[in-house]
Amino acid sequence: MSNDEIRNLQNRRRNILFLVQRYLQDNGLFNTATALATEAARQLSEDFELCDNVDLDGIYLEYASYYQLKFGKYPRIVKRARPGVKLEVTQKLRKKNGKCNQAPDNNGAGQQQLQLATGENDTRNPANGFDVNDLQVVVKKMETSRMKMDVGAGNQAEIDTMEGNRGSGHSALTRLQEIQHGSPNPGGDLLLSCQEWQNLAELVKSTILKEQPKLKWSDVCGNSQAIEIIKEAVLTPLKYPQLFNQGLKPWRSVLLHGPPGSGKTLLAKVLYSETRDQVTFFNITSSVVISKWRGESEKLLKILFYMAQRHVPSIIFFDEIEGLTSKRDRSTDHESSKRFKNELLQLMDGMEHTPQTASVFILASTNLPWEIDEAFLRRFEKKLLVQLPNPTERGKLIEKLIPPNVRVAPAQMETLVKLSHNFTGDEIRLACKEIAMQTVRRLTKAQLKGAEPLLEDVPLENAFRQIKPLSLLLMDKHGKWQKEHGS
Numbered sequence: 001m002s003n004d005e006i007r008n009l010q011n012r013r014r015n016i017l018f019l020v021q022r023y024l025q026d027n028g029l030f031n032t033a034t035a036l037a038t039e040a041a042r043q044l045s046e047d048f049e050l051c052d053n054v055d056l057d058g059i060y061l062e063y064a065s066y067y068q069l070k071f072g073k074y075p076r077i078v079k080r081a082r083p084g085v086k087l088e089v090t091q092k093l094r095k096k097n098g099k100c101n102q103a104p105d106n107n108g109a110g111q112q113q114l115q116l117a118t119g120e121n122d123t124r125n126p127a128n129g130f131d132v133n134d135l136q137v138v139v140k141k142m143e144t145s146r147m148k149m150d151v152g153a154g155n156q157a158e159i160d161t162m163e164g165n166r167g168s169g170h171s172a173l174t175r176l177q178e179i180q181h182g183s184p185n186p187g188g189d190l191l192l193s194c195q196e197w198q199n200l201a202e203l204v205k206s207t208i209l210k211e212q213p214k215l216k217w218s219d220v221c222g223n224s225q226a227i228e229i230i231k232e233a234v235l236t237p238l239k240y241p242q243l244f245n246q247g248l249k250p251w252r253s254v255l256l257h258g259p260p261g262s263g264k265t266l267l268a269k270v271l272y273s274e275t276r277d278q279v280t281f282f283n284i285t286s287s288v289v290i291s292k293w294r295g296e297s298e299k300l301l302k303i304l305f306y307m308a309q310r311h312v313p314s315i316i317f318f319d320e321i322e323g324l325t326s327k328r329d330r331s332t333d334h335e336s337s338k339r340f341k342n343e344l345l346q347l348m349d350g351m352e353h354t355p356q357t358a359s360v361f362i363l364a365s366t367n368l369p370w371e372i373d374e375a376f377l378r379r380f381e382k383k384l385l386v387q388l389p390n391p392t393e394r395g396k397l398i399e400k401l402i403p404p405n406v407r408v409a410p411a412q413m414e415t416l417v418k419l420s421h422n423f424t425g426d427e428i429r430l431a432c433k434e435i436a437m438q439t440v441r442r443l444t445k446a447q448l449k450g451a452e453p454l455l456e457d458v459p460l461e462n463a464f465r466q467i468k469p470l471s472l473l474l475m476d477k478h479g480k481w482q483k484e485h486g487s
């Protein structure tokens with residue numbers, strides 16, 4: 001072995017020990033962590049500490065998702081011990097400690113129970129300050145988790161027995177399967193086998209839209225290009241999967257940009273409404289994924305992408321994505337923000353490996369595309385400017401939004417269309433709402449007086465004149481950005 005190889009090996013050992021020590025601490029196995037620190041004092045030197053952005057759970061999850069992507073199944077990490085192996089391990093441990101005695105266990109399973117004794121009731125080994133009760137706890141925990149992982153092979157009954165759940169039919173794992181699928185999952189799921197991940201999975205699950213809006217593509221005024229691309233990404237693969245059988249992949253990710261109120265969220269809502277029977281829709285805002293807890297935001301992201309893959313075909317909608325993907329700055333970016341962004345980049349890259357037809361589609365919206373880091377921009381296959389409505393589209397929207405009992409003469413409509421030049425869809429909605437409110441006021445007044453309401457002279461034009469379109473300057477900026485970066 002060369003010196004370099006020896007150094008690499010030593011580094012690897014040291015790193016693994018640090019990871020294990022942190023894992024033990026994070027899981028409340030403090031005595032065992034201390035014992036490890038004592039026993040491996042040379043490797044776990046106090047001059048070093050584990051970096052913030054890494055932990056055993058994360059590594060495990062990453063390995064499992066990599067394996068799943070590569071081989072289409074999760075890795076098998078532990079297997080049922082062969083008869084006698086457990087005894088062998090016990091004897092080795094006993095030999096090493098030199099102070100063990102053996103007693104048959106009393107649970108009727110006929111297995112050897114590890115029992116170390118340094119005195120009548122004293123289980124502490126004075127040689128290394130190691131509380132053997134901890135070891136027993138660890139062994140028991142390992143047994144439980146081994147059996148949990150084997151559940152895919154049909155060992156649910158055994159787990160129920162171990163957890164004292166027989167008859168309840170509701171183990172932690174079953175619960176998790178329900179979280180993910182709404183019904184038991186015969187494949188089991190070892191990735192989410194600890195409570196922490198389950199809690200995060202619950203949070204991610206709460207972002208799945210369940211409402212039943214009745215929006216249609218025709219409710220979106222204009223923006224036919226954006227609609228076409230979104231349909232191509234989500235609906236075409238569902239309708240014509242054969243088109244994507246020979247290596248052609250549908251659009252994976254689209255970024256919508258435009259001034260506030262131009263209809264970006266509306267497009268996402270319509271997409272949800274038009275596909276909700278076939279597709280799972282994760283509605284993500286920064287407040288959901290940004291967590292003040294160390295490392296939790298990245299874990300949430302992992303779970304989000306993981307669950308999106310489990311629910312394919314699925315859509316992840318990132319509203320106001322600039323809040324999550326702002327330009328990276330080595331000097332000012334907080335460590336956790338760097339980690340978060342790197343994680344998101346990696347997860348977006350990982351989507352490339354999913355199968356062609358049943359895939360995860362990412363839709364994102366932003367008012368401030370120029371604030372998004374280039375690395376993220378590159379990962380969006382399509383960057384589309386959500387346009388302001390043209391005169392014909394404005395006319396249609398006004399007609400749709402003005403209360404039906406208000407009559408608008410053709411000449412008046414022409415004036416309203418002119419007045420709404422440079423309005424966003426939302427500004428047109430606001431002007432029409434003003435008209436609707438005035439109508440309501442007149443109707444209630446007339447009712448109080450017992451007179452006929454006078455709706456002919458509702459000041460339609462005033463309602464439009466009151467609105468000062470905010471998008472004028474912004475639209476210019478978006479237009480320029482689209483020319484430089486759009487696709």
Ligand SMILES: Nc1ncnc2c1ncn2[C@@H]1O[C@H](COP(=O)(O)OP(=O)(O)OP(=O)(O)O)[C@@H](O)[C@H]1O
Pocket residue numbers: 219220221222223258259260261262263264265266267365366367389397424425426427429
């Ligand atoms: N193109 C449009 N067609 C029909 N209605 C529209 C359109 N654009 C906007 N609206 C109306 O304006 C409302 C607000 O629009 P929406 O929330 O989609 O804008 P946005 O671009 O997502 O804004 P923000 O960036 O501030 O979130 C919509 O619910 C809809 O009533």
